[in-house]
Amino acid sequence: MRRLLPFIVLVVGVAALNGWLEQRFYVxxxxxxxxxxxxGVAWNLMxxxxxxxxxxxxxxxxxxxxxxxxxxGGGTSPWIGMALGMGVAAxxxxxxxxxxxxxxxxxxxxxxxxxxLILELLVSHYGxxxxxxxxxxxxxxxxxxxxxxxxxxxxxxxxxVVALMISELIDVTSFGYALRAxxxxxxxxxxxxxxxxxxxxxxxxxxxxxxxxxxxxxxKAVLRVTVAEEVFGITVVIVMLSVAFVGGVGQTWGPVVGxxxxxxxxxxxxxxxxxxxxxxxxxxxxxALVLVALLIPRGILPAIERGWRWVATRPGRSREPEGRPLxxxxxxxxxxxxxxxxxxxxxxxxxLPRPSDAPVLEVEGVAKSFGANRVLSDVALRIDAGRRIGxxxxxxxxxxxxxxxxxAHLRADAGRILFxxxxxxxxxxxxxxxxGMSRTFQVPQGFHLMSPLDNVVxxxxxxxxxxxxxxxMAMLERVGLAGRALGELSALTTAEIKSLELARxxxxxxxxxxxxxxxxxxxxxxxxxxxxxxxxxxxPQTAIVVIEHSVRSLIQYVESVVALDEGxxxxxxxxxxxxxxxxxxxxxxxxxxxxxxxxQ
Amino acid sequence: xxxxxxxxxPGILIGGVYALLASGLGLIFGVMRVVNFAQAxxxxxxxxxxxxxxxxxxxxxxxxxxxxxxxxxLLLGMAVHWLFIRFxxxxxxxxxxxxxxxxGLGLIFQNLILIRYxxxxxxxxxxxxxxxDFIGDIFISRVRLYAFLLSxxxxxxxxxxxxxxxxxxxxxxxxxxxxxATYMGVDIDRxxxxxxxxxxxxxxxxxxxxxxxxxxTPFVGLRFVVVxxxxxxxxGLGSVRGAFVGGVLIGVIQSVSQVWTSAAVKNVxxxxxFLLILYVRPNGLFGKAQRAx
Numbered sequence: 021m022r023r024l025l026p027f028i029v030l031v032v033g034v035a036a037l038n039g040w041l042e043q044r045f046y047v048x049x050x051x052x053x054x055x056x057x058x059x060g061v062a063w064n065l066m067x068x069x070x071x072x073x074x075x076x077x078x079x080x081x082x083x084x085x086x087x088x089x090x091x092x093g094g095g096t097s098p099w100i101g102m103a104l105g106m107g108v109a110a111x112x113x114x115x116x117x118x119x120x121x122x123x124x125x126x127x128x129x130x131x132x133x134x135x136x137l138i139l140e141l142l143v144s145h146y147g148x149x150x151x152x153x154x155x156x157x158x159x160x161x162x163x164x165x166x167x168x169x170x171x172x173x174x175x176x177x178x179x180x181v182v183a184l185m186i187s188e189l190i191d192v193t194s195f196g197y198a199l200r201a202x203x204x205x206x207x208x209x210x211x212x213x214x215x216x217x218x219x220x221x222x223x224x225x226x227x228x229x230x231x232x233x234x235x236x237x238x239x240k241a242v243l244r245v246t247v248a249e250e251v252f253g254i255t256v257v258i259v260m261l262s263v264a265f266v267g268g269v270g271q272t273w274g275p276v277v278g279x280x281x282x283x284x285x286x287x288x289x290x291x292x293x294x295x296x297x298x299x300x301x302x303x304x305x306x307x308a309l310v311l312v313a314l315l316i317p318r319g320i321l322p323a324i325e326r327g328w329r330w331v332a333t334r335p336g337r338s339r340e341p342e343g344r345p346l347x348x349x350x351x352x353x354x355x356x357x358x359x360x361x362x363x364x365x366x367x368x369x370x371x372l373p374r375p376s377d378a379p380v381l382e383v384e385g386v387a388k389s390f391g392a393n394r395v396l397s398d399v400a401l402r403i404d405a406g407r408r409i410g411x412x413x414x415x416x417x418x419x420x421x422x423x424x425x426x427x428a429h430l431r432a433d434a435g436r437i438l439f440x441x442x443x444x445x446x447x448x449x450x451x452x453x454x455x456g457m458s459r460t461f462q463v464p465q466g467f468h469l470m471s472p473l474d475n476v477v478x479x480x481x482x483x484x485x486x487x488x489x490x491x492x493m494a495m496l497e498r499v500g501l502a503g504r505a506l507g508e509l510s511a512l513t514t515a516e517i518k519s520l521e522l523a524r525x526x527x528x529x530x531x532x533x534x535x536x537x538x539x540x541x542x543x544x545x546x547x548x549x550x551x552x553x554x555x556x557x558x559x560p561q562t563a564i565v566v567i568e569h570s571v572r573s574l575i576q577y578v579e580s581v582v583a584l585d586e587g588x589x590x591x592x593x594x595x596x597x598x599x600x601x602x603x604x605x606x607x608x609x610x611x612x613x614x615x616x617x618x619x620q
Numbered sequence: 621x622x623x624x625x626x627x628x629x630p631g632i633l634i635g636g637v638y639a640l641l642a643s644g645l646g647l648i649f650g651v652m653r654v655v656n657f658a659q660a661x662x663x664x665x666x667x668x669x670x671x672x673x674x675x676x677x678x679x680x681x682x683x684x685x686x687x688x689x690x691x692x693x694l695l696l697g698m699a700v701h702w703l704f705i706r707f708x709x710x711x712x713x714x715x716x717x718x719x720x721x722x723x724g725l726g727l728i729f730q731n732l733i734l735i736r737y738x739x740x741x742x743x744x745x746x747x748x749x750x751x752x753d754f755i756g757d758i759f760i761s762r763v764r765l766y767a768f769l770l771s772x773x774x775x776x777x778x779x780x781x782x783x784x785x786x787x788x789x790x791x792x793x794x795x796x797x798x799x800x801a802t803y804m805g806v807d808i809d810r811x812x813x814x815x816x817x818x819x820x821x822x823x824x825x826x827x828x829x830x831x832x833x834x835x836x837t838p839f840v841g842l843r844f845v846v847v848x849x850x851x852x853x854x855x856g857l858g859s860v861r862g863a864f865v866g867g868v869l870i871g872v873i874q875s876v877s878q879v880w881t882s883a884a885v886k887n888v889x890x891x892x893x894f895l896l897i898l899y900v901r902p903n904g905l906f907g908k909a910q911r912a913x
Binding site for chain 2: 131133145258
């Protein structure tokens with residue numbers, strides 16, 4: 021019901037307006053509002069993953085040209101043209117998405133700019149810069165040639181509802197979790213088994229297909245002629261950006277609110293003063309973008325939500341017992357994990373069994389340089405099931421770099437890594453996680469826009485755990501964070517964040533656990549407690565590697581120690597031997613340590 | 621061979637101007653990590669200013685107007701930074717806001733100019749607009765040569781400024797390591813403001829170098845956006861020197877491509893090269909690899 025209500029409001033609202041409005045201009049405004057809401061919903065699918073595309077006019081252009089060419093060539097129905105155009109747009113999205121999604125941050129946005137520009141130049145030069153859409157009055161539905169302009173609104177409304185349902189469905193399944201994880205912290209998402217490139221590509225393809233579908237309606241209902249400069253043009257992207265950002269970027273219902281607000285405003289302004297002030301429409305979009313950027317960067321919906329929460333929680337006012345208002349409900353991504361999650365699971369990927377004689381992890385001859393700076397040379401490491409190894413060494417010795425190479429966050433220049441006897445050098449981070457490798461981070465990482473529970477749920481989804489929410493909740497209970505499950509990440513203490521990192525790493529039931537300075541920032545009592553918690557969570561078969569500067573705590577926990585200095589293993593062996601080795605004392609522990617040892 | 625040179629030489633000449641346009645964008649990104657999508661529209665505004673100074677009764681030669689253009693846009697850039705940009709710099713969450721803010725500002729510039737001057741193309745044609753010299757068989761246009769020399773001169777002055785003056789060093793320090801610079805007592809807000817002003821002014825000067833052979837419309841910036849980004853990315857985002865080299869390369873590719881394909885699609889080559897660089901060497905030809913975490 022909670023999710024159904026906005027659909028009812030939308031359908032009833034548009035239906036009422038469509039029945040009531042008579043004048044052609046007003047129907048046109050309504051049509052374009054629906055068309056651009058649809059375009060914004062399509063664009064916003066990418067924004068769910070935090071990807072700002074400036075190239076969606078490529079797909080709009082493909083949709084528009086595709087159906088026009090087919091209609092002109094063989095009288096093909098625009099419906100079939102639409103379906104084919106959607107397919108082509110999705111394939112093009114796949115082709116340009118795969119290389120582009122390896123790029124992070126601004127690079128993705130920059131890369132997308134050039135696609136429509138290339139297509140527009142090629143189409144204009146080698147094809148037709150302008151194609152008229154032939155008139156086929158003989159069959160209204162077959163040729164989408166409606167004599168009553170209201171019919172276009174009905175068609176557009178149906179398409180919009182379908183697009184919104186797709187968007188909602190993405191939100192509540194692991195698809196949505198993956199996209200939100202990417203937006204929040206892509207490196208972490210990959211570390212917990214989210215195949216970021218695959219999910220982003222899937223979202224891009226759906227987004228492209230919907231954009232192509234929108235183009236057919238736009239041309240048939242409004243433009244009536246396919247002009248390369250217009251359908252591939254930057255204005256298409258500007259309007260998509262505007263409606264999405266004004267309503268709420270990445271929010272399913274954002275573009276609907278944005279379009280309902282901006283499109284009529286722009287069109288009425290253009291109608292009244294457009295004669296004397298060309299560019300009045302564009303100024304509306306431009307001003308909206310600037311104002312949103314400065315005042316409410318997440319858009320109207322979240323702003324309303326925040327405002328409502330402020331009003332509702334003011335002293336002297338009782339908290340709303342029956343949930344939040346309509347718009348607020350649309351605005352927030354579900355705080356409680358969605359019940360759809362367990363329905364949408366693909367079958368658990370079978371983990372390859374470990375050959376009984378093979379060690380869990382074997383690192384051989386690993387080397388890594390950053391430019392001229394050699395960080396690791398010829399590092400070897402071996403750990404059997406159920407063992408615990410500590411890694412010590414001064415800052416810059418290459419400890420974290422070694423972890424990054426083991427988990428595929430960095431690629432080694434030389435050497436090989438065997439996990440459970442299997443060569444994993446060519447596997448990327450999510451695959452290694454799926455196979456049973458988990459880690460925590462030196463600088464604790466988190467999905468800051470999610471609740472602590474959802475942080476763990478993402479990791480459970482990444483490991484294809486059958487009931488991700490239940491498993492995550494159970495894990496939070498075991499680390500003592502059950503009471504914090506639905507709060508805000510920023511409210512957690514350092515110790516709680518460390519526990520959350522541990523819960524996130526353990527929910528996949530890993531066979532290899534890599535802990536990067538887990539005790540940093542913890543007080544004496546918390547330190548003592550931490551390794552106890554780890555031992556409660558692991559199985560006797562779990563192999564554990566710990567990087568830690570708190571050597572005293574470390575050597576009580578691990579069974580052997582590897583000392584790194586300047587990227588080389590200088591000593592390894594039983595803890596007592598390593599920490600009394602003169603080379604380790606000289607390079608790392610210092611003479612004070614000797615006094616400490618002597619005192620004991 | 622002669623045909624090739626006949627395209628290569630103007631390519632290098634226009635590339636010098638692209639280099640100047642791009643170095644402004646590169647400077648701003650290097651210091652503030654802001655991709656300024658309005659940069660090409662500042663260029664457009666500068667072209668209109670040059671046109672107004674030339675055609676509007678003053679009759680000022682566009683090349684002589686350069687100091688005026690520089691200072692006007694230095695101030696305009698600083699004002700825009702103070703009024704808008706400074707509110708969206710810094711944190712990662714602000715990336716979206718930076719993108720839409722600068723796109724919005726560019727759009728506002730375009731449409732205000734459209735309202736004031738209409739979309740009619742404007743040209744600046746000084747008496748020597750069609751003059752040129754032959755070196756061997758190669759024709760060299762006078763205005764393009766001037767534009768190139770001007771760009772090189774301004775670029776040299778910028779290098780001096782960045783390397784010799786205290787402010788320039790602060791800017792370089794901030795672009796190298798923002799946090800460390802604050803510890804050394806660099807006033808980041810002021811540095812950003814000046815860097816934004818200088819970055820805008822550099823691109824503006826590039827714009828006024830273009831007016832003698834590029835007609836001016838409110839939307840002329842759109843043609844140059846990707847050219848500028850391509851140059852900046854080619855040279856490595858954030859490197860002014862790299863942006864300069866990238867600009868020259870883009871000019872050459874754009875021009876020499878006309879040996880094989882029509883001039884109408886010369887930018888396809890630029891865009892394709894831009895994508896190729898992003899895919900193959902996203903840190904640019906001279907960029908450094910970055911750590912993962």
